[in-house]
Amino acid sequence: MTLVKNKLFYKIKRLVGKAIGDFGLIEDGDHIGVGVSGGKDSYTLLHMLETLRLRAPVTFRLTAINVDSGYTGYKKEILEAYLKQHGFDCRMVDTNCYNIIQEKRTPGSSYCSFCARLRRGVLYTEAKKLGCNKIALGHHLDDFAETLLLNQFYAGSLAAMSPKLQADNNIHTVIRPLVYVEEQDIIRFAGLNSFPVICCACPVCGSVDQKRQRMKKLLRELEKDNPHIKNSIIKAIGNVQPRHLMDKKLKKVP
Template sequence: MSKTIIELEKKLLHYIGKGIADFNMIRHQDRVMVCLSGGKDSFTMLHLLLLLKKRAYIDFDLFVFTLDQAQPGWDDRALRVWLDETKIPYEILTRDTYSIVKEKIPEGQTYCSLCSRLRRGIIYRYAAEKGFNKIALGHHRDDLIRTLLMSILYNGEIRSMPPKLLSDDKKHVIIRPLVYCQEADIAAFAQKMAFPIIPCNLCGSQENLARVRMKKLIDELSKENPKIPSNILHALGAIKPSQLMDTHYWDFRDLEKQQMIETLEQVG
């Protein structure tokens, strides 16, 4: 590997290791199902997890799961060769969610919501059937901050993609090891490693997605202040309920009572 690749790999390893440690993502004897979509993010995540497994003081299993959604042009031959050479156990499962999405969603509207819902259901069922207790997804730092802005601007909620999540049915723990990794570093690394990327012809072909608009907005703001992306990420872990308006997390109604208690404690 060239010096540039080595430097990128070292940087990405540092951040994926930090993410795993900060949120206790992987524990001894975990069985981790790595979701490999065929994109740059999941390829990079898998590569880094394989390196960490060799160096880790704990023992955990990695298994690769790829979902073939029967999209036109899908060709996983190079992917299979790569996985065989990597010598990691894997399965590529074919389920035609593409036809369902095309049938249900009118032309011009975004496919992401239904597509991800169908994909998530298949992933959860497979993990349960095979006995995996962790599911690793390839979302990175920039996915988290774009999702936060989308939630605020389009849904009126302060929420994003958590680094570690217990599914609604309490049966699955989802981890996102790349939470601290920048998309630019991932893209550069994936290109230099020449991973056999499989393009998404469904959501990837819809240029007017809100997520694309968020990317452009953040990129534009970052020209004035390069710290903006990292500041937004930091904000996700620096919530101050007393400075917001959610009465579920801060008792505004009895604030005066709290003031009196604190005053009496100081006097006493």
């Protein structure tokens, strides 16, 4: 596909390249399974990785992996047709995650975290079958900033996300190349390139995660005074000063 090559394209490309360089996200010989849901983030991630792959000094391979949770109305055929039409290797996985959630979820517990856990498990399994050593996810700068705030405000923990970490299964490395890319740029990029975005069609889509919505609102408010506030938060995640914290596991307090 010919992407629209305007300033925004080069900005996102530069930021993804910077993340790859800063955190050593991609190495020679990597086979990266790219989680694709059909949302704006995953289309952007896949296209940017492919753009960089074509000119990279190292050789690596991409396979798009889609996990269908079984929600009625999820139009994965639109995504599949798009991936094939644009020459991406892809694996579409059908699951019965929805039925498992209906049967096993404890009433009152988070629908999203159960759903995400199940999907992640399927993604890891498929990536292993395909021989991928890395899994790329489409979390962007706003996700990182909001998660840091959420953990501080509601979980009593100073934690965000990592651009590169060992997966729970100890087999894969999870990478998040969009760490420096703001959501508003992804929205514009997806619109400009007419990505056929599809809805997850889950029963709680759009109505969940009120806390995250509150963090978005808070950040928007703060941005009125300091337009660089999210970048400052991202910088803070990479500039931890344990001496000025009070985690006893990190230091012995005399």
